[in-house]
Amino acid sequence: MNDGKVVALVIVVILAVSIVSALMLPHEGAPQYVSIEKIDIKIKDVKDDSVDLTFLIKLRRSDILENTTLNFYIYDLKTDILLKERSVAIPEKNGRKINVTLSFDKDRDYKVEIDVERNNRTVDSRTLRLRYLDTLIPEDKELKVVLKDVDFKVVAVEGDKVTVTVRFYFDSMKNYDVDFHIKAIQYESNVLADEMWMKAKLESGKTEVAEANLTIPKDYNYLVKLEAWRSGTLLKIWKKTLNLAPTKRIPKEEVEKEVKFEVEKFVTSEKGIGIPHATPTPIAYGGAVGGAVKAPGFEALALIVAGGVAICLRMLSRRF
Numbered sequence: 001m002n003d004g005k006v007v008a009l010v011i012v013v014i015l016a017v018s019i020v021s022a023l024m025l026p027h028e029g030a031p032q033y034v035s036i037e038k039i040d041i042k043i044k045d046v047k048d049d050s051v052d053l054t055f056l057i058k059l060r061r062s063d064i065l066e067n068t069t070l071n072f073y074i075y076d077l078k079t080d081i082l083l084k085e086r087s088v089a090i091p092e093k094n095g096r097k098i099n100v101t102l103s104f105d106k107d108r109d110y111k112v113e114i115d116v117e118r119n120n121r122t123v124d125s126r127t128l129r130l131r132y133l134d135t136l137i138p139e140d141k142e143l144k145v146v147l148k149d150v151d152f153k154v155v156a157v158e159g160d161k162v163t164v165t166v167r168f169y170f171d172s173m174k175n176y177d178v179d180f181h182i183k184a185i186q187y188e189s190n191v192l193a194d195e196m197w198m199k200a201k202l203e204s205g206k207t208e209v210a211e212a213n214l215t216i217p218k219d220y221n222y223l224v225k226l227e228a229w230r231s232g233t234l235l236k237i238w239k240k241t242l243n244l245a246p247t248k249r250i251p252k253e254e255v256e257k258e259v260k261f262e263v264e265k266f267v268t269s270e271k272g273i274g275i276p277h278a279t280p281t282p283i284a285y286g287g288a289v290g291g292a293v294k295a296p297g298f299e300a301l302a303l304i305v306a307g308g309v310a311i312c313l314r315m316l317s318r319r320f
Contacts, residue, residue, distance in 0.1 A: 030062070030064065031062060032062045032064060032065050032066065032118075033060075033061065033062050034059055034060070034061040034062070034065055034068055034090070034116055034118065034123060034124065035059070035060045035061075035116065035123070035124045036057060036058075036059060036060075036114065036116060036124050036125075036126050037058045037059060037060040038057075038058040039055060039056070039057050039058075039114065039126055039128070040055075040056040041053050041054070041055055041056070041128075041263055042054045042056060043136065044101055046136045046137060046138050046139070047138060048138060049105060049106055049107075050103055050104060050105050050106055051103070051104055051106060051133055051136050052101055052102070052103050052104075053101070053102055053103075053104060053130075054099055054100070054101045055072075055099070055100045055101075055102065055112075055114070056097070056099055057070065057097070057098045057099070057100070057114070058096060058097055059090070059095070059096050059097070059098065059116075060096075061090075061095075061096060063093065063094065064092060064093060065090060065091075065092055065093075065095075065118075066092055066118075067118055067119050068089075068090040068116065068117065068118040069087050069088060069089050069090060069116075069117050069118075070087065070088045070089075070090060070098060070100070070114065070115070070116060070117075071085065071086075071087050071114070071115040071116075071117055072085060072086045072087070072088075072100065072102065072112065072113070072114055073085050073112070073113040073114075073115070074102070074104075074110055074111075074112055075110065075111040075112075075113070076108055076109075076110065076111075077108070077109035077110050077111045077129060077130075077131070078108070078109065080111070083110075086100070086102065088100055090116075104130065104133055105133075106133040106134045106136065107134065108133075109129070109130060109131045109132070109133070110129070110130040110133075111127060111128070111129050111130075112127070112128040112129075112130065113125065113126070113127050113128075114126045114127075114128070128263060128264065129262075129263070129264040130262070130263055131262040131263075131264070132262055137233075137235070140230075140231060141230050141231050141233050141235060142235075143176060143178070143228055143230055143235040143236055144172070144173035144174055145170050145171065145172050145173070145176075145202070145228065145236065146170055146171045146173075147168065147169070147170045147238045148169045148170055148171060148207065149168075149169040150166075150167065150168055150169070150224075150238075150240040151165075151166075151167040151169075152164055152165070152166060152167075152224075152240075152242050153165040153167075155213065157218065160217055160218060160219075161215055161216065161217060161218065162215070162216060162217075162218040162244065163213055163214070163215045164184075164213070164214050164215075164216065164242065165211065165212075165213050166182055166184075166211065166212050166213075166214060166224055166226075166242075167209055167210070167211045168182075168209070168210040168211075168226045168238060169207055169208070169209055170207070170208055170210075170238075171205075171206070171207050171208070172202035172203060172204060172205075172206065172208055173204060173205075174202075174204050175201075175202060175203055175204050176201075176202040176230065177199070177200075177201055177202075177230070178199070178200050178201075178202055178228050178229065178230055179197065179198075179199055179200075179228075179229040179230070180197070180198045180199075180200055180210045180226060180227065180228060180229075181195065181196075181197050181225075181226070181227040181229065182195065182196050182198070182210065182212040182214070182224070182225070182226050182227075183195035183196070183214075183224070183225050183227075184214045184216050184222045184223075184224050184242065185222060185223045185224075185225065186216075186217075186220050186221075186222055187220070187221040187222055187223055187241070188220075188221070193214070193216040193217065193220075193222060194214040194215055194216050195214075196212040196213075196214065198210065198212065210226055216244075218244055219244060219245050220244055220245055221241065221242065221243050221244060221245050222241070222242040222244065223239055223240075223241055223242075224239070224240050224241070224242050225237055225238065225239050226238045226239075
């Protein structure tokens with residue numbers, strides 16, 4: 001084999017290695033996409049005046065994701081005034097789950113807007129509404145008690161006064177030290193007729209009884225209330241009507257709906273990008289939004305390599 005053949009063969013080998021190396025290089029222009037797949041909220045800590053909530057965010061994203069952040073905007077739900085904001089960088093590699101903890105005062109309701117931003121453009125967005133944060137109480141002030149029944153018993157009548165024994169029966173789910181406030185309020189006038197304070201130790205798994213004797217004017221109707229207090233805070237109120245004037249009609253008792261902490265989730269979309277559960281729209285190389293993406297320069301490299309191989313093969317065929 002002469003020197004020309006050796007040189008030609010070396011050139012072919014070099015070109016072949018170049019092609020393989022080019023194909024195995026990381027494809028820097030691979031499509032990048034991201035959208036919010038799911039948001040959950042976890043209560044981290046409850047204080048007397050505020051609550052810390054952790055937002056558990058799951059992303060649908062490409063393995064590589066550059067220049068992308070999660071932006072949180074906190075608004076007063078009533079006035080729509082922006083109260084505070086926070087940005088969290090999304091890791092370039094992996095990082096499909098991101099947890100962010102924010103603190104909220106309990107004296108108002110909130111709108112929380114969560115945006116995904118890449119290269120200064122919003123590509124997905126969610127809106128949450130948080131209501132009744134004031135119903136969340138610290139653990140040392142909680143009271144897990146269920147009212148089972150209420151009894152009234154007339155034990156004495158003297159002049160225009162009557163003494164009534166009031167009994168509230170309830171089940172306690174934990175051990176508690178509780179202050180009970182039992183009071184009788186004249187139904188039509190809303191005047192407090194009599195009251196009594198008492199301390200009680202509640203035991204888990206037992207039916208407890210709160211009992212008091214109240215002396216009140218007869219021939220009236222009353223609303224009897226039992227208030228449960230812990231650590232100086234009113235936690236629960238139970239009510240029952242006491243009818244001592246049968247000829248006077250008492251309006252039907254209203255069933256009060258228990259209000260609890262509430263989260264409403266809304267989906268918003270920025271120009272159709274990032275709609276939940278849809279196929280994520282690729283974010284093109286350089287930041288444009290579109291379909292398939294090709295890294296710059298690869299077409300030219302392929303033409304050069306193909307041309308070089310063709311020339312070398314022709315030279316080899318002539319020499320051999």
